[in-house]
Amino acid sequence: MTKILPEEFIQQTQELMGEEMFAQLSDAICHSEPPTSIRLNRFKAPQGTHLADNSNTDAEAEVKTHNESEKTAASIVPWCPDYGRYLTERPNFTFDPLFHAGLYYAQEASSMFVDLVVRQLIHEPVVMLDLCAAPGGKSTAVRNVLPDGSLLFSNEPMRTRAQILAENMQKFGHPDVIVTNNYPKDFQKAGVLFDVILADVPCSGEGMFRKDDGAISEWSIDNVNNCSSLQRSIIEDIWPCLKPGGLLIYSTCTFNKLEDELNAAHIIYMKGAEPVELDIDEAWGITGNLTHHNFPVYRFLPGKTRGEGLFLTVMRKNEDAETLDIKSDRYNKSRKKIKGKSRGNSPYLHIPQDWINHPESYQGARIGDHLYAISESWSNIFDSASPNLKVLHAGIEIGTIKASLIPAQSLALSIDLSRQTFPQVELNYTDTLRYLRKEAVNLPEGTPRGYVLVTYRGIPLGWEKNIGNRANNLYPQEWKIKSSHVPETDKPVITW
Numbered sequence: 001m002t003k004i005l006p007e008e009f010i011q012q013t014q015e016l017m018g019e020e021m022f023a024q025l026s027d028a029i030c031h032s033e034p035p036t037s038i039r040l041n042r043f044k045a046p047q048g049t050h051l052a053d054n055s056n057t058d059a060e061a062e063v064k065t066h067n068e069s070e071k072t073a074a075s076i077v078p079w080c081p082d083y084g085r086y087l088t089e090r091p092n093f094t095f096d097p098l099f100h101a102g103l104y105y106a107q108e109a110s111s112m113f114v115d116l117v118v119r120q121l122i123h124e125p126v127v128m129l130d131l132c133a134a135p136g137g138k139s140t141a142v143r144n145v146l147p148d149g150s151l152l153f154s155n156e157p158m159r160t161r162a163q164i165l166a167e168n169m170q171k172f173g174h175p176d177v178i179v180t181n182n183y184p185k186d187f188q189k190a191g192v193l194f195d196v197i198l199a200d201v202p203c204s205g206e207g208m209f210r211k212d213d214g215a216i217s218e219w220s221i222d223n224v225n226n227c228s229s230l231q232r233s234i235i236e237d238i239w240p241c242l243k244p245g246g247l248l249i250y251s252t253c254t255f256n257k258l259e260d261e262l263n264a265a266h267i268i269y270m271k272g273a274e275p276v277e278l279d280i281d282e283a284w285g286i287t288g289n290l291t292h293h294n295f296p297v298y299r300f301l302p303g304k305t306r307g308e309g310l311f312l313t314v315m316r317k318n319e320d321a322e323t324l325d326i327k328s329d330r331y332n333k334s335r336k337k338i339k340g341k342s343r344g345n346s347p348y349l350h351i352p353q354d355w356i357n358h359p360e361s362y363q364g365a366r367i368g369d370h371l372y373a374i375s376e377s378w379s380n381i382f383d384s385a386s387p388n389l390k391v392l393h394a395g396i397e398i399g400t401i402k403a404s405l406i407p408a409q410s411l412a413l414s415i416d417l418s419r420q421t422f423p424q425v426e427l428n429y430t431d432t433l434r435y436l437r438k439e440a441v442n443l444p445e446g447t448p449r450g451y452v453l454v455t456y457r458g459i460p461l462g463w464e465k466n467i468g469n470r471a472n473n474l475y476p477q478e479w480k481i482k483s484s485h486v487p488e489t490d491k492p493v494i495t496w
Contacts, residue, residue, distance in 0.1 A: 003030045003213065008221050009206065016257055016290050021301070025255075028303030034211040035306055036090040037109040038493060040083040042144055043174060043415045044103045044459070045494070051075060051085055052492040077306075078284050080112035083144060086306070087493070095487050097432045097456040100479075102171035102413055104494055107137040110207075110300035110307030114138050114198065117249055117314060118145045120278055125149030126195035127381065131184060131238055134161035136168035138200055143174050151378045153192070153385075155180045166392040167479060170410045175362075176375060178382065179393040184237035188324060190385040197242050198249040201231040207253035207309020210302050228258045235267055245319045248273065251312040255301070260311040261291040268295060273315035351398055354421045355411065364398070367391065371398045371405065373416075407451050409476050412462045419460065422453045429490040432456040435464075435473060438480040443471045 014022040040049060077084025093099045093106050125147050133139045134156035143152050154169055154177055156162035162181035169179050204224045205215040242248060252259050267273050275295035280286055287299040300310040349364040351373050362373040373396040374382050382394060397410035411417055425443055427435060435441045435454055443466055452464045463474040
């Protein structure tokens with residue numbers, strides 16, 4: 001079915017781009033399918049991981065080749081060459097256990113451009129905020145390539161979307177992450193200053209027209225204007241939290257200049273920010289600034305780039321700019337507040353030393369009935385921020401404190417899980433899907449009683465509790481596969 005684009009959208013976009021570029025864009029939106037792509041998790045994917053045979057890609061010109069190196073080259077997302085891969089068709093990721101284990105993330109290719117931004121501009125440990133992060137694509141992308149020792153705040157203002165974000169960040173498994181559910185202005189109260197802020201702001205969604213008919217039906221000039229105003233208010237609220245000399249990465253998934261170049265120009269000229277240029281390859285088909293402003297921007301246009309619509313620009317805050325006034329006694333006050341919220345005499349509790357790798361690098365923090373392992377390198381930041389932020393996840397959730405400590409799903413998926421501590425049971429594909437549907441799964445005879453780590457192809461998926469005559473499936477209820485159709489055989493997306 002041919003898509004019908006709104007007349008006002010056609011008029012304003014053609015005026016911005018010119019007839020030739022708009023014709024290329026509209027033809028791609030209306031008559032082509034969006035490419036499918038994934039990004040590997042470098043912390044989990046075993047060495048030698050590659051696309052499985054059933055997912056091997058053709059060259060972009062649809063010319064098949066028997067040369068394996070040529071196939072690999074054709075599958076690579078060029079601005080994310082180490083981890084981004086195109087697929088020839090979209091598989092049903094729901095039934096791939098490795099997807100649930102966090103070995104890869106299904107992400108639209110243009111959005112992987114943040115990988116390049118981080119690699120080119122960030123070379124030392126930073127404290128970074130992904131402000132509007134759900135469902136987690138850009139957060140997992142930047143966490144994948146941030147320098148060791150960096151801390152990422154991954155935030156989402158909308159509660160339901162924030163829960164999905166927390167799930168995806170736990171599946172990714174990196175311990176140096178704090179997931180929050182807050183509005184931008186809340187971070188001023190938290191008193192945290194960021195070296196880098198990624199603001200992938202809510203927008204009118206023109207870049208999603210090819211894959212989402214709903215984005216077309218919901219589009220209007222009024223919505224464009226409202227989004228532009230909202231975007232400016234978001235930046236206004238978060239700007240004080242960016243350190244002098246810090247980087248703001250501003251992005252949308254839309255095409256119009258009001259939400260893109262003009263909002264970027266507002267930040268540059270009104271805030272005194274300095275535009276930052278990136279090194280890109282002309283062959284990628286990325287489009288630059290389409291207005292009279294001459295600062296660098298990066299536009300991904302369907303038909304020109306192999307991905308969906310994206311606008312991104314980077315700017316640096318002036319070294320002399322005013323910022324938040326952080327009180328020197330904030331740290332001590334925050335510790336008292338955390339103590340007051342915790343049960344017992346201290347928020348810091350004993351972490352079982354054999355449950356995680358490098359236990360000496362972590363402190364225990366109790367939030368409600370949950371025990372978390374917080375890296376000592378940023379525990380002071382956590383202490384300062386957490387009383388004024390709604391923290392959904394931090395570090396590694398070790399477990400739930402009952403009569404004994406029940407290991408958390410987050411622990412099973414963490415890259416710092418000490419696997420040798422726990423009995424492990426490898427499941428076949430059929431039983432793995434039963435487990436992910438939170439159905440009963442029988443464990444082999446002789447399996448030790450207690451908590452057992454369930455694996456598929458040697459990769460941890462979660463816990464079962466073996467009580468002798470049966471085993472309780474501890475996979476989170478809210479994460480389970482709900483589809484009633486279950487394939488009989490595995491069609492892996494990746495292998496090694």
